[in-house]
Amino acid sequence: MSHLPILPILIPMLAGILLLLPPLRTTLTRQRIASLVSAGINLLVAVVLLNQSATGEVAVYAVGDWHPPYGIVLIADRLSALMLLLTAILLFAALLYASAGEDETGRFFYPLMMFQALGINGAFLTGDLFNLFVFFEILLIASYSLLIHGGGKHKTRAAVHYVFLNLVGSAIFLFALGVVYGSIGSLNMADMALRVRELSGAELELAKVGGLLLLVVFGLKAAMLPLQFWLPRTYATAPGPVVALFAILTKVGIYCMMRVHGMIFGDYAGDIADLIQPWLWATAILTIAIGAIGALSSPSLKRLAGHLVIVSVGTLLSALAINTPAAISAALYYAAHSTLAGAALFLVSELISEQRGGALDMIVRSRPVAQPVALGITFFITALALIGMPPFSGLSVSSW
Amino acid sequence: MEMLVALAIGILTASGTFLTLRGRTFPVVLGLTLLAYAVNLFIFSSGRLVIDGAAVLQQGLPVPDPLPQALVLTAIVIGFAMTAFAVILSMRARADLGNDHVDGSIRSQQNDGDQR
Numbered sequence: 001m002s003h004l005p006i007l008p009i010l011i012p013m014l015a016g017i018l019l020l021l022p023p024l025r026t027t028l029t030r031q032r033i034a035s036l037v038s039a040g041i042n043l044l045v046a047v048v049l050l051n052q053s054a055t056g057e058v059a060v061y062a063v064g065d066w067h068p069p070y071g072i073v074l075i076a077d078r079l080s081a082l083m084l085l086l087t088a089i090l091l092f093a094a095l096l097y098a099s100a101g102e103d104e105t106g107r108f109f110y111p112l113m114m115f116q117a118l119g120i121n122g123a124f125l126t127g128d129l130f131n132l133f134v135f136f137e138i139l140l141i142a143s144y145s146l147l148i149h150g151g152g153k154h155k156t157r158a159a160v161h162y163v164f165l166n167l168v169g170s171a172i173f174l175f176a177l178g179v180v181y182g183s184i185g186s187l188n189m190a191d192m193a194l195r196v197r198e199l200s201g202a203e204l205e206l207a208k209v210g211g212l213l214l215l216v217v218f219g220l221k222a223a224m225l226p227l228q229f230w231l232p233r234t235y236a237t238a239p240g241p242v243v244a245l246f247a248i249l250t251k252v253g254i255y256c257m258m259r260v261h262g263m264i265f266g267d268y269a270g271d272i273a274d275l276i277q278p279w280l281w282a283t284a285i286l287t288i289a290i291g292a293i294g295a296l297s298s299p300s301l302k303r304l305a306g307h308l309v310i311v312s313v314g315t316l317l318s319a320l321a322i323n324t325p326a327a328i329s330a331a332l333y334y335a336a337h338s339t340l341a342g343a344a345l346f347l348v349s350e351l352i353s354e355q356r357g358g359a360l361d362m363i364v365r366s367r368p369v370a371q372p373v374a375l376g377i378t379f380f381i382t383a384l385a386l387i388g389m390p391p392f393s394g395l396s397v398s399s400w
Numbered sequence: 401m402e403m404l405v406a407l408a409i410g411i412l413t414a415s416g417t418f419l420t421l422r423g424r425t426f427p428v429v430l431g432l433t434l435l436a437y438a439v440n441l442f443i444f445s446s447g448r449l450v451i452d453g454a455a456v457l458q459q460g461l462p463v464p465d466p467l468p469q470a471l472v473l474t475a476i477v478i479g480f481a482m483t484a485f486a487v488i489l490s491m492r493a494r495a496d497l498g499n500d501h502v503d504g505s506i507r508s509q510q511n512d513g514d515q516r
Binding site (some may be wrong): 005130134137141144148152153156157160162163164167168169170174176177178179181182187275 | 412416420425428429432436437438439440442443445446448449467468473474475478479481485486489490492495496497502503
């Protein structure tokens with residue numbers, strides 16, 4: 001058995017722990033070098049993993065050689081390998097940006113980023129629903145601390161909402177897991193997909209309740225319509241490199257919907273096939289609409305970027321609602337494109353707000369920036385990438 | 401016994417939900433704790449309730465499903481850590497913002513403070 005699939009979990013975990021220990025934690029330079037090196041290795045592993053799974057081979061890794069249905073399995077197929085690569089690119093870029101000085105504003109920046117990456121990678125790899133919950137909690141507790149990195153009134157205020165909301169989300173996740181386990185009798189995703197076809201009577205109704213509760217949880221992570229209010233403020237106050245990594249968090253929610261509702265409660269689920277389809281169309285269109293309205297009324301650049309994230313979530317949800325192979329492949333391509341473009345926009349807004357003194361990133365007149373040409377060109381390129389102009393990746397999505 | 405467990409979970413969830421909807425951080429943290437208790441009991445009972453069963457293993461007695469017990473243990477540990485974080489964050493918010501309202505500012509119900 002090849003140990004490749006577990007490396008994206010082990011590398012950030014070991015790096016995070018080592019960064020907390022004396023030889024590395026003493027100076028900032030060592031922290032920067034060590035974290036960039038481990039992010040580079042992580043990137044390399046992600047490339048190898050994607051290369052390996054590009055043939056359509058699905059790598060199944062039984063942790064501790066405990067085989068399913070008793071043990072926990074990690075699954076590295078094309079979808080998870082693609083998301084891992086995306087995370088690795090974002091992590092590397094965010095760390096590189098942070099080493100320009102953002103990391104000096106608070107303590108433990110690099111270990112927290114590593115633990116965040118650990119949680120995200122784990123959520124993409126796991127093939128067990130309860131294990132998914134555990135990785136969700138890891139990425140959440142790292143994101144709570146990263147959100148208030150640097151301190152300040154606005155960050156604390158946004159963090160209170162974010163933390164309380166996600167704690168309620170975790171409670172709902174656990175309720176859903178209890179219902180699902182009680183009715184289906186397994187937490188291994190592949191096993192569940194087989195068992196769900198044979199359900200009947202009360203168990204079937206319970207499984208339906210569990211599946212829809214899971215939709216609420218993933219919808220909260222993905223910022224789906226009634227659950228999106230936390231996103232703009234949270235993303236607007238968090239530090240730039242942190243938000244760049246957060247850009248993948250909404251996609252974690254979408255990915256889990258694809259996995260859980262596409263695989264377990266998907267087309268072949270017998271009596272509860274396509275469980276969430278009736279809900280998706282309306283929420284997808286309304287999410288796009290509310291994101292667009294929010295973007296038009298945004299007072300600042302980062303809030304605008306936050307609302308654009310909501311729009312991209314709505315677009316992805318609509319592709320899930322169409323639910324054909326062509327739509328899903330377009331969605332995956334768009335997920336990669338929108339994550340990178342969104343993260344770039346957050347970083348550019350951070351750069352702009354740093355040079356504008358008290359006006360920050362508010363859309364008002366203020367004193368001129370120090371590097372008008374460089375910033376203007378960067379912002380223009382990012383904006384072009386976001387709207388999908390020809391030289392950038394977005395175009396091929398719209399033509400799909 | 402089913403009724404008793406169901407009532408306990410229901411009441412805990414109802415009180416937890418009510419408290420999380422309050423405006424100040426302390427009741428919200430309490431509400432989250434109650435929700436965590438409810439959820440732990442709920443997962444525990446998802447392995448089915450058995451009367452007079454074996455605690456672990458015993459010849460001739462029905463054996464309870466061990467998986468929910470493992471799940472509940474994980475959920476307790478995570479819930480405990482998260483509650484600790486929520487408490488610390490609430491105290492930090494109290495210090496940073498000068499009040500313990502979840503929105504960071506207290507608006508009176510008639511909103512007369514703004515008009516005067």
